[in-house]
Amino acid sequence: MAETGSINVTVLVADTRRDDLSGVVNDLKDEGFVLKESLDAIGVITGSVPTAAFAKLRKVPGVSAVERERTDYRPQTGDAGAAPL
Amino acid sequence: MARPRPRSRAPQSVAPPSPPPEATPESDGEFTGKYLVLLRDDGVKEGLQAIKNAAGLSDVCNAADYEGGGVSMAQAEQAEVLVLDKLKVAVVDADPTQLGGLRSAVVADGSILAIEPERIMYALSAPFDPLGPQVPLEYLRGYRDAVNHLYAALTGEPAEAETEAFARFADNARFTWGLQATRVDQSRFSGQGIRVAVLDTGFDLDHPDFIGRAVSSQSFIQGQDVNDLNGHGTHCVGTALGFQQTMGGARRYGCAFRGDIFAGKVLSNQGSGADGGILAGINWALTNQCRVISMSLGAPVRPGENFSTIYESVAQRALRGNPGALIVAAAGNESGRPGLIAPVGRPANCPSILAVAAIDSSLGIARFSNGGINPDGGGVDIAGPGVAVFSSVPDPFPPSVQPPGPGRPWPSRYYTLSGTSMATPHVAGIAALWLEARGDGATAQSLWQLLTGNARRLTLPSRDVGAGLVQAP
Numbered sequence: 001m002a003e004t005g006s007i008n009v010t011v012l013v014a015d016t017r018r019d020d021l022s023g024v025v026n027d028l029k030d031e032g033f034v035l036k037e038s039l040d041a042i043g044v045i046t047g048s049v050p051t052a053a054f055a056k057l058r059k060v061p062g063v064s065a066v067e068r069e070r071t072d073y074r075p076q077t078g079d080a081g082a083a084p085l
Numbered sequence: 086m087a088r089p090r091p092r093s094r095a096p097q098s099v100a101p102p103s104p105p106p107e108a109t110p111e112s113d114g115e116f117t118g119k120y121l122v123l124l125r126d127d128g129v130k131e132g133l134q135a136i137k138n139a140a141g142l143s144d145v146c147n148a149a150d151y152e153g154g155g156v157s158m159a160q161a162e163q164a165e166v167l168v169l170d171k172l173k174v175a176v177v178d179a180d181p182t183q184l185g186g187l188r189s190a191v192v193a194d195g196s197i198l199a200i201e202p203e204r205i206m207y208a209l210s211a212p213f214d215p216l217g218p219q220v221p222l223e224y225l226r227g228y229r230d231a232v233n234h235l236y237a238a239l240t241g242e243p244a245e246a247e248t249e250a251f252a253r254f255a256d257n258a259r260f261t262w263g264l265q266a267t268r269v270d271q272s273r274f275s276g277q278g279i280r281v282a283v284l285d286t287g288f289d290l291d292h293p294d295f296i297g298r299a300v301s302s303q304s305f306i307q308g309q310d311v312n313d314l315n316g317h318g319t320h321c322v323g324t325a326l327g328f329q330q331t332m333g334g335a336r337r338y339g340c341a342f343r344g345d346i347f348a349g350k351v352l353s354n355q356g357s358g359a360d361g362g363i364l365a366g367i368n369w370a371l372t373n374q375c376r377v378i379s380m381s382l383g384a385p386v387r388p389g390e391n392f393s394t395i396y397e398s399v400a401q402r403a404l405r406g407n408p409g410a411l412i413v414a415a416a417g418n419e420s421g422r423p424g425l426i427a428p429v430g431r432p433a434n435c436p437s438i439l440a441v442a443a444i445d446s447s448l449g450i451a452r453f454s455n456g457g458i459n460p461d462g463g464g465v466d467i468a469g470p471g472v473a474v475f476s477s478v479p480d481p482f483p484p485s486v487q488p489p490g491p492g493r494p495w496p497s498r499y500y501t502l503s504g505t506s507m508a509t510p511h512v513a514g515i516a517a518l519w520l521e522a523r524g525d526g527a528t529a530q531s532l533w534q535l536l537t538g539n540a541r542r543l544t545l546p547s548r549d550v551g552a553g554l555v556q557a558p
Contacts, residue, residue, distance in 0.1 A: 008359075008360075008361065010360050010361070010364065010395050012394065012395045012398055012399075036361060037361070037365055039364055039365060039367075039368035040368070040372075041368045041371040041372045042364065042367060042368050042371060042399045042402055042403070043398075043399075043402060044364050044368070044395065044399060046360070046361045046364065046365070064394075064398065065394040065395050065398070067360070067393060067394070067395050069359055069360045069361055070359065070360050070384060070431075071357070071358075071359040071360075072357075072384040073352065073357070073358035073359065073363060073382045073383060073384050074352070074356055074357065074358070074382065074383070074384065075285065075286065075315070075317040075352060075356050075381060075382055075504070075506055076381055076382060076383050076415035076416075076417055076418050076430075076504045076505045076506035076509075077317060077418070077502050077503065077504035077506045077507070
C-alpha cells in the first residue's frame with residue numbers, strides 16, 4: 001500500500017529499453033519512485049510515487065506509459081445458481 | 086386476417102380449365118386481395134400479354150407511362166393490372182377464377198415466373214428508447230424474449246425461442262450442458278502438455294477431483310496464500326481444467342482435463358484485485374510458459390472510456406511471444422438486458438485480449454452479459470456457456486466464508502454459478518484443446534483465429550456474442 005501522499009503506479013517500458021529494466025528502475029527512482037516489482041516477461045514495473053511526481057515519470061527515457069493503479073477488479077459472477085445434484 | 090374478395094366479373098376469354106384450388110394465404114399476415122406476379126426479366130411484354138390472356142384482364146396501368154415512374158396511386162388502385170416495369174412485377178386484381186388462370190399460365194408460359202398474394206406491411210413505430218432509434222427492433226425482440234422466458238419459468242412450459250429454435254441443452258449424468266453445447270463432450274483432445282493459467286481467487290489444492298493433477302500455484306495477494314477461501318477461483322479452474330472422472334461420479338465439468346494447472350491468486354479471498362497483482366500474475370504465467378491465461382475478473386467502464394494502454398501492450402507482447410500466450414477475459418456482468426447493455430469492462434476491453442460473453446442453455450444471451458458498445462476496442466470476441474454452470478468449489482467449503490452474504494456459504498465440492506466468469510474458462514480450456522490439436526505450429530495469434538473461426542455462429546448480434554459460441558476441436 002502506498003504511503004500517504006503517494007499513489008501506486010504501473011509503468012510500461014518501451015521495447016527499446018526492455019532489456020534494461022533495472023536501468024529504467026534507477027531512472028524512475030531519481031524521480032522519487034519506490035519499486036514494488038519488476039516484471040521482466042511483460043516489460044512492466046510497478047511501485048509507488050509521491051503524487052506530485054506522478055507526471056514526471058512519463059518523461060523518463062524508455063517509459064511508454066504510466067497509469068495509476070486500479071483496485072476495483074472483481075470476480076465476474078452474475079446470479080448464483082441453485083445447488084447442484 | 087383479410088381474405089381475397091371475390092369479384093363478380095364475367096371472364097372475357099374462353100373459359101379456362103377448372104381452376105386449381107385457391108391457395109389461401111399463410112396464416113400469419115394480412116393481405117390486400119391482389120396478387121404480385123413476377124415476370125421474366127426479358128419477357129415483361131410477353132408476360133403482361135399472358136396475364137391479360139389468362140386472367141381476362143385489360144385495364145392496365147403502367148409505371149413506364151408516368152414521368153420518373155411516379156405512378157398515380159389513385160389510378161393504380163383502379164386498374165386491374167399495375168405494371169412496375171423496372172421491377173418486372175405486376176400487381177394484379179384477380180378473382181379466384183382469374184387467379185386460377187394465372188396459375189395455369191405460370192406453368193404454361195415461361196414469361197410468368199411466380200405469383201404470390203400481396204401483403205399489408207406496417208411501419209414499425211419505435212417506442213421511446215433512450216438508446217436511440219437504431220435500437221428499437223432489438224429492444225422489442227429482447228423484451229419479447231424476456232417475457233417468453235419469464236412465462237416459461239413461471240409455468241414450466243418451454244419458452245418459444247425464435248432464434249436457435251431447437252437448441253436447448255441440459256446437464257445430464259455425464260456432462261454439463263456447457264460441455265455439450267461446445268462439443269467438448271465429443272472431442273478426443275485433453276489439453277495434454279498445455280499449461281493453462283487461471284488468475285483468480287486461488288484454488289482448493291486439496292479438492293478430491295484434482296488428486297494427482299499437476300498443479301502449480303502462487304499467491305499475488307499480500308498476506309494470503311493461494312488456498313481459495315472464496316470459491317470463485319476453484320470453480321473457474323474446474324471449468325477450464327477439471328478431470329474426466331470425478332469423485333463420487335458427478336458429471337464431468339472440465340474442458341482440458343489433462344492440461345497443466347497454473348493457479349495464480351490475483352483476487353483476494355474477499356474477491357478484490359488490483360493491477361499490481363494481476364500484472365504480476367500474468368508475468369508469472371508467461372515466465373512459466375503458459376499458453377493460455379484465463380481471467381474471470383473485471384471492472385466496469387463508462388461508455389466511451391478507453392482501454393488501458395498498459396494491458397493492451399502486455400496482451401500484444403504475450404500474443405507476439407514465441408510461442409506466446411493468449412489472454413482471455415470476462416466481458417463483464419453489468420448489463421440488465423433487454424433494457425440495459427453495459428459496455429465490455431476492463432481489461433477485456435483491450436483489442437488484444439479475447440473478451441468472452443455469456444450465453445445460456447438455449448443459446449440466448451445472458452441477461453447480465455455486457456456488449457461491445459464502445460468503439461475503439463471494447464468488442465465482444467466470442468461467447469461461452471455462462472448461465473447455470475456446474476463446477477468444483479472448495480471442499481470442505483470454508484466456514485469463515487469470504488465475503489459473507491446471501492447464498493453463502495456455498496455447498497461443498499460442487500456448485501452452480503452464472504457469469505461471464507463461467508464462460509471465460511470454457512474458452513480457455515477449449516483453447517488448450519485447440520493447441521494440442523494443432524501441435525507445435527500453433528502460435529498464440531493463430532489460436533485466436535482458430536477459436537473465432539471455428540465458433541458456432543448464432544443468430545445474435547456480434548455486439549453481444551462476437552464470432553459466436555466457442556467450439557472444441
